[in-house]
Amino acid sequence: MADAPLDYVSDHLDAFDADLSDFLRIPSISADPAYAADVRRAADWLADHLSQIGFPTVEVRETGGHPVVFAEDRSAGADKPTVLVYGHYDVQPPDPLDLWTSPPFEPVVRDGQLYARGSADDKGQVMMHVKAAEAFYKTGTPLPVNLKLIIEGEEEVGSHHLAPYVDAHQGELACDVIVISDTAMFDQGIPSITVGLRGLAYVQVNLTGPDRDLHSGVYGGGVENPANALAKLIADLHDADHRVTVEGFYDGVVPLKADERAAWAELPFDEAKWLGEIGLTVGKTEKGYTILEATTARPTLDVNGMGSGYQGEGSKTVLPSKAFAKISCRLVPGQDPKDIAQKLRRHFETHLPDTMTMDFVELHGGQPVLMDTDQPAMTAAMDALRETYGRDAYFMREGGSIPVVADLKRILGVDALLLGFGLTADAIHSPDEHFGLDRYHEGIATVVRFWGNYGA
């Protein structure tokens, strides 16, 4: 249904690569104030580019932080669905620089991979949507859907101004689906859509025993040591099946469906390879679940940090007064961050030895997300992926949280479609970040097809 745009894509791959490289040359590092002008330059570059390819409305909008690039084209008309594309043009700092094979802001292709900071996260994936639009504009093909783009510049520093901005522009951003290309596909050549994200409940437990650090010779044997007490509390958070022992922790957890598990079991997920990539030979999961299930679709509890007493070189015979742990749970649908934080609090209060006092702090939370796989946009995207890859795509879940997804869903009241073409091997946030040009090209063609299917 979109033959002309697809032909245009096939004929302009080199130009698409060149445009992406221009975008990648701008060091739009949002975390470093020294690069503020470059961040704005990236926003301006993107806005200019969107205007040049044909978007009728393009604006660089102020947010109080780095600007948002907004573009829209409502030419498809009120009887066609509206797609809101969210992405980000800012990038992670490139440090440590000496671990890059080539400079992070001088894009270069090696073995079909485009190496540059931001290539996969997220400039390359943003440009898939931009180039798909170009293919319609340059071939004079009417857009099959109404399009809105909101591309922010603060995703790598927490998106602090995005939710307020979206909240203040709800009418303008009204849409039928939010499409985000900022995730990974299952593997090279194996297309997938991310339909679940885990939530987060992050707390800190501060224990105090004696009111000051003590000499371990003079006092050792007579008082409970907060570091030992904390270790016991942490150890008791899991049972022998590596299930979390916090009372009510699994209440309401939506069980995995048999067909989900069956589909995942078919995937060429190599546990030994996955472990080998992080230097391990043995994994550890909740009993009864595969690593793939346990890391994406089951709740967890992990210590993210802990500290007590003397941590310098050598030995100091101190019996510490205090010990703390930062502990977070990844949550799945059916769990609520505030509820889990409360259950953790109650667990620690119940098991706290009478020798300790506790300060329990709820640090951070995020809702788990599970998409409706029956919505029309999802079907349109699955079809588009099948057309591009010649095989069925999978519904996957991702173990991490993308807070902006939950925010956008909540404010705009529509579902999100996570149509990602990254790979976990892309080294995002690390030296030698790269993005496969084949995936970039497949992504553009898939977006063209998705708009066609969705607007049909």
Next chain:
Amino acid sequence: MADAPLDYVSDHLDAFDADLSDFLRIPSISADPAYAADVRRAADWLADHLSQIGFPTVEVRETGGHPVVFAEDRSAGADKPTVLVYGHYDVQPPDPLDLWTSPPFEPVVRDGQLYARGSADDKGQVMMHVKAAEAFYKTGTPLPVNLKLIIEGEEEVGSHHLAPYVDAHQGELACDVIVISDTAMFDQGIPSITVGLRGLAYVQVNLTGPDRDLHSGVYGGGVENPANALAKLIADLHDADHRVTVEGFYDGVVPLKADERAAWAELPFDEAKWLGEIGLTVGKTEKGYTILEATTARPTLDVNGMGSGYQGEGSKTVLPSKAFAKISCRLVPGQDPKDIAQKLRRHFETHLPDTMTMDFVELHGGQPVLMDTDQPAMTAAMDALRETYGRDAYFMREGGSIPVVADLKRILGVDALLLGFGLTADAIHSPDEHFGLDRYHEGIATVVRFWGNYGA
């Protein structure tokens, strides 16, 4: 038998206090190179003072670090025992200065306590022996024992040059007993001699799981977390009776004698008061032992420090690659530091999960010490204490280690007599260190009597 010296003591208390104050005004802080000249000035002051009161041989000896003050008087003759007095003239840094009620190097008396850094640890206790000698010299009373003094200037920084010095001067330092006044008595008015010191085995356990820090969302649920694994290992080091579970840990431990326990049970040791002084209402001991027994005469295991992952403000969703703990055991007679360190190593190797690799480091060790309570010097000291205080003294043990005691015993081949007049409330190493003038005076009289009894 020593009436003239004792009378002299009674008549010269004010002068003794003034001399001690002069000594205390010198900020002989061995840890701080900026005070190196003051440390030497303290050595010179002490040497001059020893000469002035009548010691025939006094020398300031170089060690490679801060000097040692050596003095001797063999006038008692070969048929009399020889006492070697060990002490130190260096002091701890006085920080934090703003917590001192009066400046640390401007001695002042409040409520009968002399406040100054070094007053109890150890200048005041060294001066008890100096003033006792003065009482013999100034009254023309022959010394009942041969005397040797070795007063070092590096006790607060680890006594690194002392053992080599003593080793190189074994002949000169040959003696029948080493007398050290650098410990506490049981309580005000309740005399005691320290006959046991705990030893130390200090190790560090470094665990590595994944070969780098991981995103807790992406990997959480699939791999064992080193912080959680370490917590479990630490938790399992004690059983429900708070006994150490390391195999063979209690092998060879000399059981407490019934008469020791009975004597200690008579002491006015107030557990609630002891706990209250460190902000606690509940203690924790190995089952079946009082706090006094557990802190002085039973072995322990404590975490001295631990760390893993993110320890800054707020939250970071890292699944750490590494976790470490510094762990030390206080040892009692019958235990050997190297053997216990080996048993700890074996314990961790045996219980290490197959998801972790471990680097086990033996950091530090010290032998426990138990004195022979039947030796003549001990009896002479117990008698002297009874004469001074009008009541029997107790044989106590101390929970800490004094490495120099084991070193001196080993090199010189004789036992040590720990005749201390400090109190745990003296705030040594803390702001407002002080020493009771009554204890200073009682100490001088006791030393006079001890020499008399021992040389009789």
